[in-house]
Amino acid sequence: MLEIRRLVLLRELSIRGTLSAVARAMNLSPSSVSEQLSQLERETRTQLLRRVGRNVQLTETALALVGRVEPILDALEQAEAALTSADGAISGRVRLAAFQSAALTLIPPALTRLREHHPGLRLEVVQYEPEQALHEAWARDFDVVVAEQYPGHSAPHWPGLDRRQLLRDELQLAVPADLTVDGGPLPPGGELAALLRHRPLPWVMEPHGTATRHWAEQLIRSAGHEPDVRFVSADLQSHVRLVESGNAVALLPGLTLVDHAARLRRIPLAGRPLRTVFTSIRSSSARSPAVVAVRNALEAAAGRVDMETDA
Numbered sequence: 001m002l003e004i005r006r007l008v009l010l011r012e013l014s015i016r017g018t019l020s021a022v023a024r025a026m027n028l029s030p031s032s033v034s035e036q037l038s039q040l041e042r043e044t045r046t047q048l049l050r051r052v053g054r055n056v057q058l059t060e061t062a063l064a065l066v067g068r069v070e071p072i073l074d075a076l077e078q079a080e081a082a083l084t085s086a087d088g089a090i091s092g093r094v095r096l097a098a099f100q101s102a103a104l105t106l107i108p109p110a111l112t113r114l115r116e117h118h119p120g121l122r123l124e125v126v127q128y129e130p131e132q133a134l135h136e137a138w139a140r141d142f143d144v145v146v147a148e149q150y151p152g153h154s155a156p157h158w159p160g161l162d163r164r165q166l167l168r169d170e171l172q173l174a175v176p177a178d179l180t181v182d183g184g185p186l187p188p189g190g191e192l193a194a195l196l197r198h199r200p201l202p203w204v205m206e207p208h209g210t211a212t213r214h215w216a217e218q219l220i221r222s223a224g225h226e227p228d229v230r231f232v233s234a235d236l237q238s239h240v241r242l243v244e245s246g247n248a249v250a251l252l253p254g255l256t257l258v259d260h261a262a263r264l265r266r267i268p269l270a271g272r273p274l275r276t277v278f279t280s281i282r283s284s285s286a287r288s289p290a291v292v293a294v295r296n297a298l299e300a301a302a303g304r305v306d307m308e309t310d311a
């Protein structure tokens with residue numbers, strides 16, 4: 001009988017590409033990974049790896065074997081869910097990845113709810129970029145992902161992952177509370193056009209390559225202007241601070257601005273564009289009581305935050 005742990009290492013190699021990357025992901029030494037895979041070759045009496053320079057590649061037989069591993073892992077995950085739900089208590093470990101504004105606004109109330117209702121449940125949270133987090137959930141490094149999708153930009157779809165909407169978050173123009181243009185207030189309904197025409201302040205945006213940056217640039221370019229971007233950061237809280245201090249303007253999601261209404265001005269954009277915030281899990285873990293409890297806690301937190309952003 002084939003050893004499941006060795007099959008998992010073969011699958012990890014198909015995902016991560018190198019023995020060293022597999023070793024890092026699995027907390028093993030590269031030599032240990034190599035030895036385990038060599039043992040798998042002896043067990044199967046088949047060549048699974050071929051040397052290419054300093055790296056290795058999976059043979060066609062190995063790739064076919066990897067395709068058989070996924071259903072096995074799904075079945076094991078379902079079996080674990082059945083065992084953990086047998087006594088009615090919800091316990092165990094759930095690994096969650098969330099982007100920054102979700103981590104700041106949704107995770108704390110979700111944690112409080114879980115601590116009160118399921119004290120035996122251990123939730124481990126990592127701040128992660130949504131697209132990479134979805135890949136890692138497919139690779140089984142995370143159990144639950146909180147991800148986002150901007151207008152006109154679909155987040156990647158990985159096989160075996162489902163999605164469930166948490167909230168729809170309005171994207172808004174954020175400016176300093178006392179910002180003026182040519183000595184007067186911004187014209188109602190024409191705030192963005194006035195900012196683009198007069199350029200009283202530069203823009204702060206996320207780095208190139210992010211869906212947020214592309215969406216913001218396209219919005220401004222479709223209005224016939226090129227944004228004067230002088231500040232670049234993946235930390236949206238730094239965007240907020242630059243706006244609050246009177247040094248920049250920004251296009252930000254409402255979730256980022258929940259606790260800052262008094263220190264900056266939030267201006268609706270034409271068409272009221274929305275980003276979608278959603279959770280994603282593996283379909284094989286959909287009946288796991290621990291995963292279900294975490295998802296429910298996030299949805300309860302999102303319901304409260306949704307009311308605050310509408311207020």
